[in-house]
Amino acid sequence: MNILILGDIVGRVGRRGVKEVIPRIMEKHVVDFIIANGENAAGGNGLTPEIAQELFAAGINVLTMGNHTWDKKEIFTIIGDARIIRPANYPPGTPGQGYGIFRVKGKNVAVVNLMGRVFMAELDCPFRKMDEILLELQAVDYIIVDFHAEATSEKIALGWYLDGRVSLVFGTHTHVPTADERILPGGTAYITDVGMSGPLNSVIGVKTNLVLQKFLTQMPQRFESASGPYIVSGILVSLTEDGKAENITRIQYIERE
Numbered sequence: 001m002n003i004l005i006l007g008d009i010v011g012r013v014g015r016r017g018v019k020e021v022i023p024r025i026m027e028k029h030v031v032d033f034i035i036a037n038g039e040n041a042a043g044g045n046g047l048t049p050e051i052a053q054e055l056f057a058a059g060i061n062v063l064t065m066g067n068h069t070w071d072k073k074e075i076f077t078i079i080g081d082a083r084i085i086r087p088a089n090y091p092p093g094t095p096g097q098g099y100g101i102f103r104v105k106g107k108n109v110a111v112v113n114l115m116g117r118v119f120m121a122e123l124d125c126p127f128r129k130m131d132e133i134l135l136e137l138q139a140v141d142y143i144i145v146d147f148h149a150e151a152t153s154e155k156i157a158l159g160w161y162l163d164g165r166v167s168l169v170f171g172t173h174t175h176v177p178t179a180d181e182r183i184l185p186g187g188t189a190y191i192t193d194v195g196m197s198g199p200l201n202s203v204i205g206v207k208t209n210l211v212l213q214k215f216l217t218q219m220p221q222r223f224e225s226a227s228g229p230y231i232v233s234g235i236l237v238s239l240t241e242d243g244k245a246e247n248i249t250r251i252q253y254i255e256r257e
């Protein structure tokens with residue numbers, strides 16, 4: 001089972017990037033399933049029905065979310081779509097679903113989205129939430145977790161906590177890839193952050209001058225996604241029949257200026 005993961009898709013540039021890059025990846029690699037983080041796909045904040053449709057049409061099978069899930073009010077018309085997964089550790093009764101089970105090559109693949117709590121909103125405990133979810137996923141062949149979190153320590157800790165219990169834990173949210181991809185001793189593939197698919201010349205996707213103004217003046221700024229060439233970041237992971245990982249490789253495509 002070969003899975004492609006693409007990090008937070010930021011705005012128009014990020015969408016153009018994934019649409020151009022996915023076919024190039026598929027030419028070179030066997031890919032059975034594509035998961036991307038969609039929390040920034042609509043103008044940098046949130047997701048709309050049209051944009052979700054555009055990304056599914058580009059070949060993405062599942063969109064995971066994060067702290068920007070509710071930024072566009074139109075999300076409420078599609079949050080029930082089984083292919084859109086929002087953090088599972090929101091309070092009980094929150095619209096949408098925290099995980100989904102997908103049929104891929106005759107196997108059941110679960111995709112779970114969790115959000116961290118360090119330097120972020122105070123959601124329910126992601127560690128205990130995952131314990132609960134695992135009880136519901138006992139008959140599933142592969143379990144893949146997008147841990148949308150700020151702190152590297154919290155992400156690494158969850159990787160160890162789930163080692164041997166899931167196939168893959170990948171991080172999103174910082175928009176910056178980390179070079180720590182590995183297979184943990186229990187057979188779980190892990191990376192702290194897969195990085196973003198968005199504007200290359202930006203501050204984590206946002207127009208550089210706006211972010212600089214904010215830092216220099218401490219005045220409020222209306223952030224906008226940057227334009228220009230894209231960077232598409234992600235990982236390719238291969239999983240064996242027994243649900244363990246055998247390979248995790250970082251990928252990155254940068255558009256020529």
Ligand SMILES: [Fe+2]
Nearest residue numbers: 008039040173
């Ligand atoms: Fe993000």
Ligand SMILES: [Fe+2]
Nearest residue numbers: 066067068173
């Ligand atoms: Fe985020």
